[in-house]
Amino acid sequence: xxxxxxxxxxxxxxxxxxxxxxxxxxxxxxxxxxxxxxxxxxxxxxxxxxxxxxxxxxxxxxxxxxxxxxxxxxxxxxxxxxxxxxxxxxxxxxxxxxxxxxxxxxxxxxxxxxxxxxxxxxxxxxxxxxxxxxxxxxxxxxxxxxxxxxxxxxxxxxxxxxxxxxxxxxxxxxxxxxxxxxxxxxxxxxxxxxxxxxxxxxxxxxxxxxxxxxxxxxxxxxxxxxxxxxxxxxxxxxxxxxxxxxxxxxxxxxxxxxxxxxxxxxxxxxxxxxxxxxxxxxxxxxxxxxxxxxxxxxxxxxxxxxxxxxxxxxxxxxxxxxxxxxxxxxxxxxxxxxxxxxxxxxxxxxxxxxxx
Amino acid sequence: xxxxxxxxxxxxxxxxxxxxxxxxxxxxxxxxxxxxxxxxxxxxxxxxxxxxxxxxxxxxxxxxxxxxxxxxxxxxxxxxxxxxxxxxxxxxxxxxxxxxxxxxxxxxxxxxxxxxxxxxxxxxxxxxxxxxxxxxxxxxxxxxxxxxxxxxxxxxxxxxxxxxxxxxxxxxxxxxxxxxxxxxxxxxxxxxxxxxxxxxxxxxxxxxxxxxxxxxxxxxxxxxxxxxxxxxxxxxxxxxxxxxxxxxxxxxxxxxxxxxxxxxxxxxxxxxxxxxxxxxxxxxxxxxxxxxxxxxxxxxxxxxxxxxxxxxxxxxxxxxxxxxxxxxxxxxxxxxxxxxxxxxxxxxxxxxxxxx
Numbered sequence: 001x002x003x004x005x006x007x008x009x010x011x012x013x014x015x016x017x018x019x020x021x022x023x024x025x026x027x028x029x030x031x032x033x034x035x036x037x038x039x040x041x042x043x044x045x046x047x048x049x050x051x052x053x054x055x056x057x058x059x060x061x062x063x064x065x066x067x068x069x070x071x072x073x074x075x076x077x078x079x080x081x082x083x084x085x086x087x088x089x090x091x092x093x094x095x096x097x098x099x100x101x102x103x104x105x106x107x108x109x110x111x112x113x114x115x116x117x118x119x120x121x122x123x124x125x126x127x128x129x130x131x132x133x134x135x136x137x138x139x140x141x142x143x144x145x146x147x148x149x150x151x152x153x154x155x156x157x158x159x160x161x162x163x164x165x166x167x168x169x170x171x172x173x174x175x176x177x178x179x180x181x182x183x184x185x186x187x188x189x190x191x192x193x194x195x196x197x198x199x200x201x202x203x204x205x206x207x208x209x210x211x212x213x214x215x216x217x218x219x220x221x222x223x224x225x226x227x228x229x230x231x232x233x234x235x236x237x238x239x240x241x242x243x244x245x246x247x248x249x250x251x252x253x254x255x256x257x258x259x260x261x262x263x264x265x266x267x268x269x270x271x272x273x274x275x276x277x278x279x280x281x282x283x284x285x286x287x288x289x290x291x292x293x294x295x296x297x298x299x300x301x302x303x304x305x306x307x308x309x310x311x312x313x314x315x316x317x318x319x320x321x322x323x324x325x326x327x328x329x330x331x332x333x334x335x336x337x338x339x340x341x342x343x344x345x346x347x348x349x350x351x352x353x354x355x356x
Numbered sequence: 357x358x359x360x361x362x363x364x365x366x367x368x369x370x371x372x373x374x375x376x377x378x379x380x381x382x383x384x385x386x387x388x389x390x391x392x393x394x395x396x397x398x399x400x401x402x403x404x405x406x407x408x409x410x411x412x413x414x415x416x417x418x419x420x421x422x423x424x425x426x427x428x429x430x431x432x433x434x435x436x437x438x439x440x441x442x443x444x445x446x447x448x449x450x451x452x453x454x455x456x457x458x459x460x461x462x463x464x465x466x467x468x469x470x471x472x473x474x475x476x477x478x479x480x481x482x483x484x485x486x487x488x489x490x491x492x493x494x495x496x497x498x499x500x501x502x503x504x505x506x507x508x509x510x511x512x513x514x515x516x517x518x519x520x521x522x523x524x525x526x527x528x529x530x531x532x533x534x535x536x537x538x539x540x541x542x543x544x545x546x547x548x549x550x551x552x553x554x555x556x557x558x559x560x561x562x563x564x565x566x567x568x569x570x571x572x573x574x575x576x577x578x579x580x581x582x583x584x585x586x587x588x589x590x591x592x593x594x595x596x597x598x599x600x601x602x603x604x605x606x607x608x609x610x611x612x613x614x615x616x617x618x619x620x621x622x623x624x625x626x627x628x629x630x631x632x633x634x635x636x637x638x639x640x641x642x643x644x645x646x647x648x649x650x651x652x653x654x655x656x657x658x659x660x661x662x663x664x665x666x667x668x669x670x671x672x673x674x675x676x677x678x679x680x681x682x683x684x685x686x687x688x689x690x691x692x693x694x695x696x697x698x699x700x701x702x703x704x705x706x707x708x709x710x711x712x
Contacts, residue, residue: 121553149620159552162560196515196604197477204518204601229608233616245560246602248552252585253606254613260589261617261645264505268641278637285624285631289617 014045014071015333017326018111022052022080022098023118024322025315031117032060034299034322038330039071041323046330047071049111052098053078077101080118083315087121091129099123103130106308113309113329115300117317124160127303127310134338136345139164140305141172141244142312143179144251145298151235152298154180154189159248160303166210169193169241173214174344175304176239177221182335183298183328184238192227192237194246206243214241217351220344258293300325302332309338370401370427371689373682374467378408378436378454379474380678381671387473388416390655390678394686395427397679402686403427405467408454409434433457436474439671443477447485455479459486462664469665469685471656473673480516483659483666490694492701495520496661497528497600498668499535500607501654507591508654510536510545515604516659522566525549525597529570530700531660532595533577538691539654539684540594548583548593550602562599570597573707576700614649656681658688665694 019035021028028050035048050057054076058067066072079097081090091100099118103126105111116123124142133140141157156176161168173191180189193214195203203211203226214223227237242250269279279286299321300311309332313325375391377384384406391404406413410432414423422428435453437446447456455474459482461467472479480498489496497513512532517524529547536545549567551559559567559582570579583593598606625635635642655677656667665688669681 149616162552163562194605196518196601196608207518207601229605229610230612232609233612242605245552245563246605249550249585249598249602250606250609252552253588253610254585256586256589257610257613260505261649264648265641265645268644269638271641275638275641278634278639279641281634281637282625282631283634285621285627285635288624289621292620293617 014047015113015330016047016049016111017329018049018051018075018102018105018114020052020099020102020114020116020118021050021057022077023116023315024313024317026318028052028056029060029063030317030319031322032057032064032066033319034317035072035326036064036066037319037323038326039066039069046326046333047073048326049073049075049105051075051077051102051105052080075101075105081122083119085119085122087119087125090119090122091126100126103127103310107131112333113311115311115313115325115329117313117315117322120312123310123312124303127306131306131308131310133305134307134342134345136349137171137305139168139171140303141168141175142301142303143176144301145183146232146251146254147293147298148233148235149292152184153232153237154183154239155247155251156239156241156304157244157247158251158301159244162243162245162248164243166206166213169210169243170213170217171305172241173217173221173223173239174348175341176241178337178340178344179302179304179332180238181340182332182337186238188222189238190224190236191221191239191241192224192231194229194240194242195226196228217348220347298324298328300328302328304341307338309333370403371469371686372403372405372467373685374405374407374431374458374461374470376408376455376458376470376472376474377406377413378433379472379671380669380673382674384408384412385416385419386673386675387678388413388420388422389675390673391428391682392420392422393675393679394682395425402682402689403429404682405429405431405461407431407433407458407461408436431457431461437478439475441475441478443475443481446475446478447482456482459483459666463487468689469667471667471669471681471685473669473671473678476668479666479668480659483662487662487664487666489661490663490698490701492705493527493661495524496659497524497531498657498659499532500657501539502588502607502610503649503654504589504591505648508540509588509593510540510595511603511607512595512597512660513600513603514607514657515600518599518601518604520599522562522569525566525599526569526573527661528597529573529577529579529595530704531697532597534693534696534700535658535660535688536594538688538693542594544578545594546580546592547577547595547597548580548587550585550596550598551582552584573704576703652676652680654680654684656684658684660697663694665689
């Protein structure tokens with residue numbers, strides 16, 4: 001482990017990811033265990049700047065055997081923003097919090113991206129206020145990968161911008177396309193606009209306007225038209241575009257539905273010795289389903305459309321998910337996702353200027 | 357079986373349900389098998405008026421041993437609206453279709469409610485145009501029951517009104533409360549407003565306005581405040597109020613997610629002899645989960661807020677679901693759901709007139 005050498009960190013090779021190490025339900029120990037996993041398994045050359053209480057972090061770094069790993073550094077911050085604090089008030093009053101400091105390190109160019117398991121609202125507000133939306137994007141969007149069988153898709157927006165206008169949905173399509181390229185490694189992702197009834201003339205007014213905009217942006221992404229809810233788990237699209245209200249409700253309902261099903265089946269399987277024996281014999285089937293539908297490799301959800309990359313991981317993330325989020329961050333940085341998005345926006349702007 | 361005695365059907369006791377017997381993926385045979393089940397299992401005293409091709413219907417009625425059952429009658433209609441036809445055009449050009457005739461029988465007072473497994477858009481448009489929204493309700497809403505573990509909840513609106521204004525969400529709360537009373541037999545259903553982030557000040561602008569309206573209508577229903585997606589499967593509310601866009605996407609995504617999970621687990625369980633043996637031993641667990649999460653007893657989704665009751669059943673409904681839809685219709689008629697809704701609307705109007 002090296003310590004940061006003052007205001008300008010040494011410009012070593014590889015991207016630097018600032019991690020708000022104090023957020024998350026399981027504390028910094030789990031975050032740092034995730035860092036160790038990530039550094040062991042992935043070769044993106046990423047370097048980690050852990051932000052938080054230095055004494056605590058040093059202890060966990062030592063426990064994970066990372067003290068002599070010069071890819072890991074610590075930046076001290078004395079405060080922590082709690083999960084239930086009001087975002088704006090917390091950002092204002094906790095200037096020396098691990099989250100605020102991590103965002104500032106990115107703003108100051110001392111890190112390339114920020115990852116936090118902490119308060120979602122604070123991260124979104126802090127990221128947006130300090131790192132600013134890119135020219136041409138008025139509202140950032142939260143992208144998340146939803147696993148299905150033999151297939152995964154990007155849902156964008158998962159909650160950043162509930163009152164999205166049609167133009168925001170067009171931006172979400174661009175952002176989602178670039179994210180599917182990085183996170184799912186798909187060259188030309190199929191983009192669908194989430195709606196109800198795919199016949200012409202159905203859906204809300206906003207969706208009809210958005211559909212026209214997405215159709216008009218043909219060439220910038222592979223637009224497959226409107227998609228309905230029943231198509232999401234059928235491998236028909238790679239990017240599902242929606243407003244943050246619909247996306248957040250969908251994501252949280254699906255998570256809660258999965259949990260209910262898992263617990264329900266588990267308890268039924270444990271109800272008597274015969275069922276328990278049966279469950280033991282067919283254990284491989286459950287593990288296969290669980291592994292595919294809850295992949296640790298996709299631990300993070302980026303807030304896209306800002307000048308720098310901000311990644312949110314679930315508060316309940318375990319080390320495997322933290323490592324997954326670090327992997328996603330590393331790949332997005334390697335793919336230079338923000339430059340790719342900026343290039344798309346430039347093309348969009350020039351197409352609007354020259355309608356032919 | 358009795359045949360209708362001309363323009364005025366005999367005013368026997370019990371409510372009359374007109375069934376568009378030609379809609380549905382499995383044809384009239386399955387519908388009539390469902391009628392037989394319903395008449396055998398339920399004692400609501402409901403009478404059935406089957407609408408469609410008389411020759412075909414008579415044949416299936418005979419096959420089900422219902423020819424001498426005077427609770428079953430037939431009304432001839434020569435045409436059928438297809439599942440993929442454009443609703444308005446179909447209603448206009450197929451005046452002698454089973455769906456149009458069934459709706460007209462209700463309009464003319466010769467039946468009390470209509471049930472169809474056919475084209476959803478045509479049923480919603482036809483019902484709305486011919487049976488008209490109630491005074492005080494500008495847009496009807498589709499209510500559906502979603503099963504969870506040891507609990508079920510009403511989702512309203514499941515797709516009738518995608519561009520809902522806050523006042524429509526208030527009406528949905530009233531309609532959903534009355535439906536939960538009939539379909540789930542809950543005296544004072546807990547009503548929640550579906551949103552993202554339940555802290556004050558979060559959610560879309562529309563939701564914040566709707567929240568104020570629902571809070572203001574206190575006393576008309578048991579309003580529990582905003583609910584998030586993750587609360588839906590946790591038995592926290594009995595009625596989930598949302599716009600038809602969000603509701604339809606949620607419903608269809610959940611259905612498709614269930615199907616994916618079921619197929620995935622099934623195939624994994626069948627992958628090798630050991631897993632097959634295990635699955636056999638723990639069969640009881642799967643059956644318990646399946647029975648609770650796919651109850652045939654809830655086959656129908658009513659379009660509420662019209663002067664008469666219109667019920668939609670899934671096109672893929674099998675006889676058990678048809679019987680469930682008939683049961684729901686019977687209970688809603690016995691509970692006089694439309695009168696109850698009208699009384700609520702009157703209270704709402706007088707409360708608006710006398711703000712103290």
